Every structure is written in C-alpha cells, then in structure tokens.
Amino acid sequence: MADTTAQNGSEPWGPKPRKRFSRKNIMLYGTLLMVSIYYALPLYVMIVTSLKGMPEIRMGNVFGPPMEITFEPWVKAWAEACTGINCDGLSRGFWNSVRILVPSVILSIAVASVNGYALANWKFKGADVFFTILILGAFIPYQVMIYPIVILLRELGLYGGLWGLVLVHTIFGMPILTLLFRNYFTAMPEELFKAARVDGAGFWGIYFRIMLPMSLPIFVVAMILQVTGIWNDFLFGVIYTKPDLYPMTVQLNNIVNSVQGVKEYNVNMAATLLTGLVPLVIYFASGKLFVRGIAAGAVKG
Amino acid sequence: MGYTSENLAEIAIDTPQTLAEPSVRIKNLDLNFGSVKVLQNLNLDVGKGEFLVLLGSSGCGKSTLLNCIAGLLDVSGGQIFINGKNVTWSEPSERGIGMVFQSYALYPQMTVEGNLSFGLKNARIPKEEIAKRVARAAEILQIEPLLKRKPSALSGGQRQRVAIGRALVRDVDVFLFDEPLSNLDAKLRADLRVEIKRLHNQLDNTMIYVTHDQVEAMTLADRIAIMKGGKIQQLAAPGEIYNRPVNKYVAGFIGSPSMNFLQGNIQTGDTDVFLSGDVSIPLAGYAFDGLGRSPGKAWLGIRPEHILTGAEAEAAPFNTQAVIEIVEPMGSDTLVWTQLAGERIRIRMDGQSDVREGDTITIGFHAERVSLFDEATENRI
Numbered sequence: 001m002a003d004t005t006a007q008n009g010s011e012p013w014g015p016k017p018r019k020r021f022s023r024k025n026i027m028l029y030g031t032l033l034m035v036s037i038y039y040a041l042p043l044y045v046m047i048v049t050s051l052k053g054m055p056e057i058r059m060g061n062v063f064g065p066p067m068e069i070t071f072e073p074w075v076k077a078w079a080e081a082c083t084g085i086n087c088d089g090l091s092r093g094f095w096n097s098v099r100i101l102v103p104s105v106i107l108s109i110a111v112a113s114v115n116g117y118a119l120a121n122w123k124f125k126g127a128d129v130f131f132t133i134l135i136l137g138a139f140i141p142y143q144v145m146i147y148p149i150v151i152l153l154r155e156l157g158l159y160g161g162l163w164g165l166v167l168v169h170t171i172f173g174m175p176i177l178t179l180l181f182r183n184y185f186t187a188m189p190e191e192l193f194k195a196a197r198v199d200g201a202g203f204w205g206i207y208f209r210i211m212l213p214m215s216l217p218i219f220v221v222a223m224i225l226q227v228t229g230i231w232n233d234f235l236f237g238v239i240y241t242k243p244d245l246y247p248m249t250v251q252l253n254n255i256v257n258s259v260q261g262v263k264e265y266n267v268n269m270a271a272t273l274l275t276g277l278v279p280l281v282i283y284f285a286s287g288k289l290f291v292r293g294i295a296a297g298a299v300k301g
Numbered sequence: 302m303g304y305t306s307e308n309l310a311e312i313a314i315d316t317p318q319t320l321a322e323p324s325v326r327i328k329n330l331d332l333n334f335g336s337v338k339v340l341q342n343l344n345l346d347v348g349k350g351e352f353l354v355l356l357g358s359s360g361c362g363k364s365t366l367l368n369c370i371a372g373l374l375d376v377s378g379g380q381i382f383i384n385g386k387n388v389t390w391s392e393p394s395e396r397g398i399g400m401v402f403q404s405y406a407l408y409p410q411m412t413v414e415g416n417l418s419f420g421l422k423n424a425r426i427p428k429e430e431i432a433k434r435v436a437r438a439a440e441i442l443q444i445e446p447l448l449k450r451k452p453s454a455l456s457g458g459q460r461q462r463v464a465i466g467r468a469l470v471r472d473v474d475v476f477l478f479d480e481p482l483s484n485l486d487a488k489l490r491a492d493l494r495v496e497i498k499r500l501h502n503q504l505d506n507t508m509i510y511v512t513h514d515q516v517e518a519m520t521l522a523d524r525i526a527i528m529k530g531g532k533i534q535q536l537a538a539p540g541e542i543y544n545r546p547v548n549k550y551v552a553g554f555i556g557s558p559s560m561n562f563l564q565g566n567i568q569t570g571d572t573d574v575f576l577s578g579d580v581s582i583p584l585a586g587y588a589f590d591g592l593g594r595s596p597g598k599a600w601l602g603i604r605p606e607h608i609l610t611g612a613e614a615e616a617a618p619f620n621t622q623a624v625i626e627i628v629e630p631m632g633s634d635t636l637v638w639t640q641l642a643g644e645r646i647r648i649r650m651d652g653q654s655d656v657r658e659g660d661t662i663t664i665g666f667h668a669e670r671v672s673l674f675d676e677a678t679e680n681r682i
Contacts, residue, residue, distance in 0.1 A: 191402040191479075192406045194371075194400070194402065195408075195467070196419075197372075197392075197393045198371060198373075198393045198394060198398065198399070199419050199420030200395075200420050201423050205423060213410040
C-alpha cells in the first residue's frame with residue numbers, strides 16, 4: 001500500500017516527522033541531563049582528585065583534570081596508609097571485609113531461603129505468627145539492639161571476633177530476605193509442589209530438586225542486597241570487632257578522619273573509590289538478573 | 302439430599318463392581334478451613350476399576366475432596382481407605398495414587414524423561430526398572446520422541462500426556478485427575494478425553510476425575526457424583542442422573558441446554574394434574590411414584606429435547622400453542638425460545654426445521670418425561 005502511494009508522488013508519505021527540539025523534548029532531556037550531572041559530578045571529582053599529586057591539589061582547581069596523572073595515591077591507599085599502629089593501608093580492611101562478607105552472605109541466604117520456602121509451602125501451625133514476628137524485626141531500630149547484642153556475643157564468646165559479626169549480619173538480614181523468598185516461592189505454582197509431594201519428594205528433596213533450580217533470579221537479588229548491605233555496613237563493624245579486624249568501611253573512616261599530619265585528599269579519594277568498588281562490580285555484573293528478579297517478585301508476589 | 306448409608310446400599314446393588322472390596326472408601330469425612338466447613342460428613346465408595354467423576358460448579362468442594370484423597374490436605378475428621386488400608390494420615394507418596402493436575406505441573410528444569418522418573422528415583426527403584434517403566438508409559442501415551450525435551454518445548458496436549466505419564470509410571474491402582482483438560486482448547490480436549498477413556502479401558506485402574514464439564518463427566522464416567530456445598534447430591538451412573546435426577550439442582554446442572562422449570566401446583570384426585578397459571582398438565586404416566594404424598598406446590602421440569610413439536614406434539618397427552626420468540630440455529634439442532642405458562646422455556650428442535658421468530662407452533666410432551674420437584678425441599682417427588 002505504501003508503495004502505491006509513493007508512486008503517486010502527489011501525497012506525502014512515511015512516518016509523521018517529529019520535531020527534535022520541541023519544548024517537551026528540551027524539558028525532558030534538560031531535566032535528565034541536570035540530574036545526571038548532579039549524580040556524576042562527585043564521582044568525577046573523586047576520580048580526578050585521586051589521580052592528582054598533592055601539590056596540584058593545593059592549587060585548588062577541584063574540577064580540573066589532572067595535569068600529571070599519578071597512581072601513587074592509589075598505591076598508598078591500598079598498601080601504605082596508616083590507621084593506628086598498622087601501616088598496611090586498606091588491604092587489611094579489604095580482606096577483613098571479604099572474610100566477613102562471604103560467610104555472612106552464604107549463611108543468611110541459605111537460612112532465609114529455607115525459611116521462606118517453609119513459610120510459603122509447608123503451612124505449619126503458627127506459621128503466620130512466626131512470620132509476623134519476623135517481619136516486625138525489620139522495623140525495630142538497630143540502636144535498640146546494639147547493647148543487648150554486645151552482651152549476647154560476650155556470653156557466646158564471639159564478641160570482638162569476625163564470627164560474631166557474621167552472626168549479627170545473618171540475623172539482621174533475616175526479616176527482609178525471608179520476606180523476599182517467601183513471596184517468590186508463594187508465587188510459584190502450587191500444583192508443582194503438590195506434584196512433587198505425590199512423587200514422594202520430602203522437605204529437602206522439593207527444596208533442592210524443584211524449588212532451587214527455579215529460583216536463580218531471587219537468589220541473585222538476595223545476593224546483591226546482602227553483598228552491598230554488608231559491605232557498606234559501618235555501625236556493626238565498628239561495634240562488634242576490634243581494630244585488627246575492622247572491616248574496610250571502618251578503616252576507610254579512620255584513614256579519612258585521621259587528625260594527624262596533612263590531609264591527603266588524593267589518598268582519601270582513592271581509598272573511598274577502592275571501598276566502593278565491590279558493590280559497583282556486583283551491580284554491573286548482575287544488573288540484568290537483579291532487575292528481572294525484583295520485577296518477578298513484584299508482579300507475582 | 303445428604304448422602305446417607307441407606308441409598309449407599311441401594312447404589313451398591315445398582316453397580317455390581319462396588320460389591321467387591323472398594324478401591325477407595327471415604328468415611329464421614331470432614332474438612333474445615335478455619336471456621337468454613339468445606340466438606341461435611343462425606344461418605345463415598347469407589348469400586349475397583351471404576352471411573353468416578355466428581356462434578357460440580359466451582360467452590361463445591363470437588364477438588365478439595367480429591368486433594369484429601371491424595372493426602373495433600375489434612376482432613377479435620379473421618380477416614381480414608383485405599384485398597385482396604387487406612388491412609389488418612391499417610392504421605393501422598395505412600396497412598397498408591399498417581400495424580401494429574403490442571404496446570405500439568407511438570408518440573409520445568411527436567412526433561413520429559415526426568416519428569417517421568419522423578420518419583421521413581423525418590424522411591425529408590427532400580428535403574429533398569431525405571432527405564433522399563435518410563436519406556437512403557439511413553440509407548441502407551443505415544444510420547445517416545447519427546448523424552449529428551451524440556452516441558453517448555455512441548456505443546457499443551459503433549460504436556461498433559463507427560464503429566465498423565467508421570468502418574469502412569471508409578472504403577473498405582475488409583476489415578477486422580479484434577480480438571481486435567483480445562484487448560485486445553487476445545488478440539489484437543491475432545492481428543493484427550495477419548496484417550497483417557499481408552500487408557501482406562503486398557504489399564505483397568507480406578508480413576509477419580511474432577512471436572513466442571515458435564516460432557517466430560519457424562520462421556521467418561523461409570524458413575525458421577527454431583528457435588529454442591531461440600532455434599533454429594535447424587536451418585537449414580539450418567540444415564541440415571543440424566544433420567545432420574547434426585548433434586549432440582551442436579552436436574553438443572555446436567556443437560557445442555559438445561560432443563561426448563563415451571564412453578565405450580567400438583568392436584569391429585571381422579572386424574573393427577575399439574576397446574577401452572579392457566580396451563581393444566583396431566584400427569585398420568587409420571588415415571589416416579591410419589592404423587593400420592595405430594596405436597597401441592599412444586600416445580601415441573603422438562604428437558605428441552607423432550608418437548609415435542611408438530612404432529613408428535615398433537616399426539617401427546619399435553620399440548621398447547623406457543624409463539625416462537627427467538628431461534629438459535631446450532632447446525633445439528635435448533636434451539637427455540639418460547640413461553641409456557643408465563644415461563645420462558647427452551648425447546649430443542651431438529652436442525653433442519655425452518656421455524657422462524659413469530660411463528661406459532663404446537664408443543665407438547667409426555668408425562669413420563671417430566672420430573673416434579675417439591676417446591677420447599679427441591680427434592681424429586
């Protein structure tokens with residue numbers, strides 16, 4: 001049809017032309033641009049500053065690109081910066097954080113997914129009460145629980161160690177993760193669960209053979225939530241561990257807020273960027289799955 | 302209306318297969334969801350090799366009953382026996398049942414073969430035996446070429462075959478079907494229906510089949526249990542249910558288009574008649590004996606296909622003139638709407654008849670085709 005009209009030549013054809021610089025477009029893209037700059041500018045300043053030497057920083061041009069690129073501050077932040085008596089930089093904090101992060105994430109997700117599965121599929125007596133109590137836990141302010149947990153950990157002999165902190169992270173991740181998993185498993189077809197029961201699969205059989213293979217997206221979501229949450233944690237880290245075992249965030253604070261000597265802005269910027277790298281990498285590596293998992297939970301849950 | 306032990310015995314005589322040890326026996330079953338009583342004091346015997354259909358509209362408790370038999374719901378009271386064994390508190394897998402679900406419920410991450418063998422692996426059956434059973438089931442259901450595929454690569458009909466296969470490999474005596482054909486399109490449904498019937502003839506298993514489709518119920522069942530409000534209204538062979546419905550609900554539920562009902566009075570005397578408005582219908586030859594103790598006010602039910610027209614109607618003991626309001630041609634039949642005693646009624650006529658809206662025709666019927674129901678209890682008179 002379009003061809004015949006074109007051959008006619010008398011009438012205009014094709015898609016309706018759109019004005020590129022309509023008022024609506026200028027407003028839309030203008031706003032987007034402003035917001036983008038607002039968010040991107042601090043990151044830009046940090047990167048630029050971290051690549052400058054101290055003499056250049058003293059000249060004051062915060063927004064200017066480095067005249068002479070140097071990686072010295074990065075090396076110093078990672079391996080040489082001093083906190084207290086230790087002068088091995090952020091690397092110590094990084095490895096501490098990793099040693100806290102890995103068991104916390106694995107443990108909290110393992111327990112929460114089984115919790116969610118049990119709450120969604122095995123309606124035991126008092127399940128609703130249990131769930132309500134668990135969710136209530138998400139609304140109690142952390143500050144209220146800090147000191148009781150100190151006592152608890154002390155009695156358990158875990159106070160000041162990494163495993164104590166792992167336990168704290170696992171418990172505090174429980175309400176939101178359980179909710180997440182419960183909603184996801186509830187949205188799965190119930191008949192699948194019934195069929196597996198008729199086929200003789202038990203509690204763990206159904207969990208490992210039927211539910212787990214079907215719920216990769218929600219595991220990725222839970223992993224991202226936990227990794228970023230635990231990596232960025234400062235409060236629990238500073239309270240429940242001791243200086244040798246401080247996680248990266250606490251150590252970063254100690255470097256940046258150090259009152260002795262000259263403030264080395266470039267080292268501080270590099271240290272901050274290094275600390276933020278892990279959540280950033282996780283986001284970029286699994287962003288697609290993250291969105292998919294969140295959406296799946298939202299629509300069906 | 303409730304199902305008493307009295308008419309249980311009666312039915313057992315009607316259908317010889319229930320005389321033997323029943324395959325599934327349900328005694329005084331109760332099920333409550335919180336304060337809602339879904340099933341109340343329900344009794345049911347299903348004979349060995351019998352095809353029983355649980356039929357009813359949604360919310361009548363038919364699927365709930367099936368889930369109780371399967372062990373997927375904990376009962377609140379009563380007992381369930383399968384092959385003489387009390388399985389009321391047994392795990393679903395220990396009951397000797399296979400189940401087919403409406404949504405197929407195939408495990409999406411497993412191949413067809415994996416789906417078929419999952420239950421057998423759980424039961425720790427030796428590998429050779431599993432292979433043998435899977436091969437046999439695949440052959441019976443003609444799904445051999447699909448064994449290596451994932452469920453997502455199958456059509457709806459193929460998926461339901463695999464789901465049936467999953468029950469088949471378990472080598473059980475009792476099959477439970479939970480609306481297995483509801484998700485399929487009309488043509489496929491008819492095909493698979495025949496296939497299920499063939500399967501039943503071939504395997505001779507006990508089958509309990511839940512549906513809300515009366516065509517499925519009529520065509521497949523040895524006996525139909527019509528349920529409403531958690532109770533079995535009538536349990537009988539399809540023909541029996543069609544010809545001798547025990548109450549108005551059953552009469553209206555079975556048959557398509559459904560039965561016409563007229564409200565009126567029964568007058569007994571020298572000649573029994575049913576009076577409705579200015580219409581008087583003679584009841585001589587009424588198929589059931591109950592007129593003597595009739596309460597007076599009643600419903601008269603007559604199926605659309607039992608209303609005669611033309612010369613046949615004139616020969617019938619009751620006939621009258623009626624004006625056609627609407628004609629619905631359906632090919633094989635023509636459905637005609639008209640009025641009788643102020644009630645709108647349907648008549649099923651031959652598809653070749655050339656009646657038109659506004660025509661006046663003679664309609665009539667025989668009293669032996671009529672069902673009468675007490676107006677208060679709605680039970681058949």
